[in-house]
Amino acid sequence: MKETRTKTPREKRKPSKAEAISCILFLLLAFGLGAAYGMNYVPLMVVVAAYAAIVAKRCGYTWQEMEAAVGRRIGKSVPVITILLAIGFMLGGLMFSGTLPMLIYYGLQIVSPRWIALCAFLLCCIFSTVTGTSNGSASTAGLAMMGLAMAMDNVNLGLVAGACYAGSQFGDKLSPLSDTTVLAALTTDNDIFDHIAHMAKTVVPSAFISIAIYIVIGLSTHTTGSASSPETVELLNTLSQMFKFNVILLIPVLFILWGSLTRKPTTLVLFGSGFLSVLIGVFYQGFSYTDAIDVLYSGFSSDMVLAAHPEFDLSAMSSAAKTLLERGGISDMNKTFVATWLCFYFAAIAEMCGCLDVLLDTLMGFVHSTGSLIITTGISVVVLIAVGGSSTVALLLGGNMFKSKYEEMGINTLNLSRTLEDFGTGCSGFFPWTSSGNLYASVLFTSNLTFLRYSFFSWIVWILAIIYGFTGVCIKTSPTRKQLEAQEQQKTM
Numbered sequence: 001m002k003e004t005r006t007k008t009p010r011e012k013r014k015p016s017k018a019e020a021i022s023c024i025l026f027l028l029l030a031f032g033l034g035a036a037y038g039m040n041y042v043p044l045m046v047v048v049a050a051y052a053a054i055v056a057k058r059c060g061y062t063w064q065e066m067e068a069a070v071g072r073r074i075g076k077s078v079p080v081i082t083i084l085l086a087i088g089f090m091l092g093g094l095m096f097s098g099t100l101p102m103l104i105y106y107g108l109q110i111v112s113p114r115w116i117a118l119c120a121f122l123l124c125c126i127f128s129t130v131t132g133t134s135n136g137s138a139s140t141a142g143l144a145m146m147g148l149a150m151a152m153d154n155v156n157l158g159l160v161a162g163a164c165y166a167g168s169q170f171g172d173k174l175s176p177l178s179d180t181t182v183l184a185a186l187t188t189d190n191d192i193f194d195h196i197a198h199m200a201k202t203v204v205p206s207a208f209i210s211i212a213i214y215i216v217i218g219l220s221t222h223t224t225g226s227a228s229s230p231e232t233v234e235l236l237n238t239l240s241q242m243f244k245f246n247v248i249l250l251i252p253v254l255f256i257l258w259g260s261l262t263r264k265p266t267t268l269v270l271f272g273s274g275f276l277s278v279l280i281g282v283f284y285q286g287f288s289y290t291d292a293i294d295v296l297y298s299g300f301s302s303d304m305v306l307a308a309h310p311e312f313d314l315s316a317m318s319s320a321a322k323t324l325l326e327r328g329g330i331s332d333m334n335k336t337f338v339a340t341w342l343c344f345y346f347a348a349i350a351e352m353c354g355c356l357d358v359l360l361d362t363l364m365g366f367v368h369s370t371g372s373l374i375i376t377t378g379i380s381v382v383v384l385i386a387v388g389g390s391s392t393v394a395l396l397l398g399g400n401m402f403k404s405k406y407e408e409m410g411i412n413t414l415n416l417s418r419t420l421e422d423f424g425t426g427c428s429g430f431f432p433w434t435s436s437g438n439l440y441a442s443v444l445f446t447s448n449l450t451f452l453r454y455s456f457f458s459w460i461v462w463i464l465a466i467i468y469g470f471t472g473v474c475i476k477t478s479p480t481r482k483q484l485e486a487q488e489q490q491k492t493m
Contacts, residue, residue: 162454
C-alpha cells in the first residue's frame, strides 16, 4: 500500500525590514517610471500586486489565504466602488440635463481665466466646509470648475485641479460634519470641537497662504482667454443652441447639497441627482427617452441634442465643445474600476503578511522629541494610507498606535488628533493606486501627480505641523504619564 504524504503548511513569519521596505520601494518605482514614460498604470498595478504576493509567499502564506484577504478587503470597499459608479452615472445626467453646460456658460462670462484657480479653491473650501465631504465637493463644485477651466483658453488645468483638490480637503479637515474630523477626535478621546479649534491652527493659516499664492499666480498670469475671444464666443453660441438654460437646472446640485447637509448616504444622493438630471433632460430639454437610458451608461453624446433640436448643425460643432461635453456615464469609469480592484490586491496582501507592522515598528525608533514624534506620526499615517489605501483605517490605527507615546511624553493628545488629520485627511488622493486617488483623477480630469503639484494647501499644512513640532508653537502640553502616576501616589498617601 502506497503511503500518502500530507503537505505540511509552512510556518508563517513577519517579513524582514528589507522585504517590507522593498514592497513600498517597488510600488513607488513602478509608478514613478510609469509617470515618467507615460505608461498605463493599470498593468503596473498587476506587477506591483504580484511582487507583494511573492513576498507574502516567502513569509509562508498560501495563494488561497491571499485570495481570502483580498476578498475581505474588496467586501469592505464596496461603498467606494459604488460611489465611483454613482459619479459616472451622475456626470452623464448633469450633462444631459444641461446643468453643467449652464454653469460653464455663465461661469465663462463671470470668472476671469486669471482668477479661475483662486475661485476654484474658495468655492471648494466653502462647499466642503458646509457639507463635510471632500469627495462630494470634488465631484460637484470641483467638477463644475474643471468644466469651466476646460472651456477657457490657455488655462493650466493642473493648477485648477490642484486648487479644487486643496479646497475640498479644507472642509474635510475642519467641518464637524466630516467623518474624518469626527474619527480623529474619537480615536484620541478628544471633544470634537476642541479638536476643530486645535486643528484650525494649521488649517486656517495654510488656507490664507494658499490664497496668497493663487493671487500671485493670477497677477503674474498673462492669458488671452476671455468671454470675448472668438473661441469662447463660439462655445457660448454652441451651448445656447444645444440647451435651454433656466434656474430649474440647479435642482440636481441643490439635491446634492441637501443630501450632504442632512447626512444622507452619499451613493444614494449621487444616484438621485443623476435621476433628477435625466428627468430634466427629458421633460425640460426635450431629449428622447432612449437617450435618457443610454446617457447613464455611455455618457452624453452631442447627437442626443437632435431629438430636441433637429436643426442643430453637428458638423459645425467644434472639437473643443465635443471634448468638453461628451463625457460621463458608468462606462467612463471602467478603467477606474479595474484599477481600484487591482489596488485592493496589493493593499490586502501587504497588510496580511505584516509589511505595515514592520514598517511602523521601524519608524517608532526615530522618536526622540516632540518634532520627531510629529514627523513619525505623519509618516506613519501616510505609509498606512499608501499601502492600505484607507484614511479611515490609517486614522484608527494611528490613534491607537501613538496615543500612549504622546501621553508618555506629556504632549496633549489634541496634537495627535491634529497630526492625524494634517497628514491623513485627503492624503489618499495623492496616490494613483488608491480608490480615492482614482476618484479624484476621474472627476478632476488630471493625473494625481499633476494636481498634487499645485495643491499648495496640502503641503503647507504638513510644513506648518512640522515647524510647530520643533518650535513648540501651538503645541499643547499635558502632565507626563510618570507625573500623573506620581500625583496619584501622593493622593493615596
